[in-house]
Amino acid sequence: GEWRIEHQRLKWKVLEDFADACVQAGIPRTRDFNRGDNEGVDYFEVNQRSGWRWNTSKAFLRAAEKRPNLTLWHSTHVMELEMSAGEKPRCTGVRVERPGEGELTAHASREVILSAGAIGSPQLLQLSGIGPADLLREHDIPVVADLPGVGENLQDHLQIRSVYKVHGAKTLNTMANSLTGKARIGLEYLIKRSGPMSMAPSQLCLFTRSSEEYKHANIEYHVQPLSLDAFGQPLHDFPAITASVCNLNPTSRGTVRIRSRDSKTAPAIAPNYLSTEEDRKVAADSLRVTRRIAEQQAFAKYQPEEFKPGAQYQTDDELAKLAGDIGTTIFHPVGTTRMGREDDHMAVVDPKLRVRGVAGLRVVDAGVMPTITSGNTNSPTLMIAEKAASWILESK
Template sequence: MTDTTNNTFDFIVVGAGTAGCLLANRLSANPDHRVLLIEAGGRDNYHWIHIPVGYLYCINNPRTDWMFRTEPDKGLNGRSLIYPRGKTLGGCSSINGMLYIRGQARDYNHWAEVTGDDAWRWENCLPDFIKHEHHHRLDEGGDADPEHRDFHGHGGEWRVEKQRLSWQVLDDFAEAAAQSGIPRTRDFNRGDNEGVDYFEVNQRAGWRWNTSKAFLKPVRQRHNLTIWHSTHVNQLLFANDGTTPRCVGAEVVRNGETLRVGANREVILSAGSIGSPQLLQLSGIGPADLLAEHDIEAVSALPGVGENLQDHLQIRSVYKVQGVKTLNTIANSLVGKAKIGLEYALKRTGPMSMAPSQLCIFTRSSEGYDDANIQYHVQPLSLEAFGQPLHPYAAITASVCNLNPSSRGTVRIKSRDPRQAPAIAPNYLSTPEDRQVAADSLRVTRRIAEQPAFAKYQPEEVKPGLEYQSDDELARLAGDIGTTIFHPVGTARMGRDDDPMAVVDSRLRVRGVTGLRVADASVMPTITSGNTNSPTLMIAEKAAGWILSARSSY
């Protein structure tokens, strides 16, 4: 191994994903800080990253995806899922659905309770969402209402736009939702997201807006910022002078060579909900029995590392429809495909500018809930599974997920080899409550589909199928048709000092060591009620503030 004393920085950020790109930007804003950002994937120069519909070609593609799979899952009737995670500059923000959703105020108030730190209350998170935001309704000539500025920002790096498309069948599904009693909303992001409307997206003029373009590109010229892509971090390095172990850098593989890089002040782990617990475990921070099983010397025995995995399981109902166009029928002919390509080439609009989902609904699966506990992603298309062809008939998909599942899974290394993927076991639908919400939410889908605005298309429930009616049947069917909506969180969760399963404290410092924080989706104690990208950016914004305000290393 080459020991490169020249490779010493003030801060090392591991992982140039959603959180890592923002952190590198903020930490290098002070020219006195030497910052190294390390990313295992390559540059984000693949054209399908930037054309919105290209997420279809980035998922399950080794050029942009880690190509993980879950363990066979009992709740999914033994199925194993592909489990995409972005492997390129921008991380998952380069391959995700671009949907901009913050969650609910109660999510963050709960984090504040769990950690005992009011910094996580909704009103104290709001400024960190707003800080980097550039919201279309606040543009000159935008249609912001007077309160909009209380909730949204303008002039930040993170662009939020309106979608550049419209579908009659989705307008009518939205009307059907309203007819079923769900209120219309114009903004999902003010703390209470109940309602129906089109999603807002992270795009700029019809192109994907990922965190690499937003936070890295404008500052790449900074002399104090070094970006190493195509560089795999094998493990974190610790100095132990008999007191508390201190994280002093990382071992990386770059251009085929194994190197050590040093950090004078802090290492910030932003490798995501799979990569961060994997790296902690490989570095001797994890459950004592797991470390012993792989003969890894314990630096800090923390039983919570890799536990508490939470994800949203989307249950995809498919409705065949009559007398209206969907993407299935348009894209199934050569002329249709050509028209779609031409529209995007000329105007950056239409299906190629499409995020994976267009219409959003937050509602309750049953009367017993005080707030929305399920979310819909509705699409004017249907297919058997991602990567497979569209069905040959006109159809829509109404995918519903339980926002606050009680099932918990794990991420555990399978060997000491840093190149070997860890075992990912989400344990979906493993609690009676989650199975009940799954069954009830399928009934809510049916109720919406029965309303006059949608019933006029004579919808036929192809999946799961009206022959299934009981709780047990619907929960089992949910296991057959359910799949990840790509939101793993919680595997290095924060908590109070006396919480044995907490991995980091409320300021994201790893327990039992110094010089190391985790700042990414893995620190969430509970999953947010919605999509997880913007909450992760908010976490990174907070972390950057805390790191910069610390006078020296702690």
């Protein structure tokens, strides 16, 4: 189909040895993470085409951009949804601001499809009078539909980024911190479309259990032959790997709530990571799993040194606190416009993604997931979109 999936076009010796260490630690090798039981270790399959990133624009829009019934507006700020009054309110369009044109209204003859993501969609709904009534009144927004679930139920995968210094290993830190190394990387990509420039955000993947009490894999690793203090920061000047681990099934729940009726004011995002005892326990145990892997014989030749969080931290409380200190989002927010049955008062959309109490409006993005997926969210979100497309066509 349109959504292209390929094997990665690179290998790293230090990652191969980390995978061997996983096997020694009791984690099996796998060649397919999508066989029902995803426990195991191997390289990620990636959304690429011959070493180039493959995205939704390339997959779905390029083939359709010449259609007469498709117009794309970029650099356009959506301000709010337009609503008509009545016994059952109807969404009739969207009000936007375009460079050089000012404010405009795009009118819908049939439906408006809101796909602004698990952060943007609840913000726009709230700005348009759809959401918790008390929150809307606080900002002097007329209540169109009192839906208490809008902006609630936020879930995300918190990645806990352990960094290990290694000795005698080739990593991106050392390769990319010299002009010669950068030239070699560029040349390999130019000739073969392979190597570090073809790297996806993470290379080695493993699913396993944080403890024996779990019957299925409940944590996922994204392992990279590099390290840095934070996203966007320079690579460290020493060889290192990063073994990021996330709790696949967090029990913590957060919120997305507007702070102003001004659409250009960012909403308040409160993920509430590690707010439950179970999530703190999984975080501490997952750091111990990382250590157990790094201690295996297959990885011993690199003399791994735990740079973050630091081997001196051992207790559950210490590790849970450090997990919060070194943890970051893995960009998997979901759940803030959850779908549900008619008797679920916190559900925002029905099983066909139509907004409760409002005609002519659907939400189609990761926000509709009632519970976060036990893995990455990109492809599942596209599956939601394809399913929604079939429902929209049926409703003609």
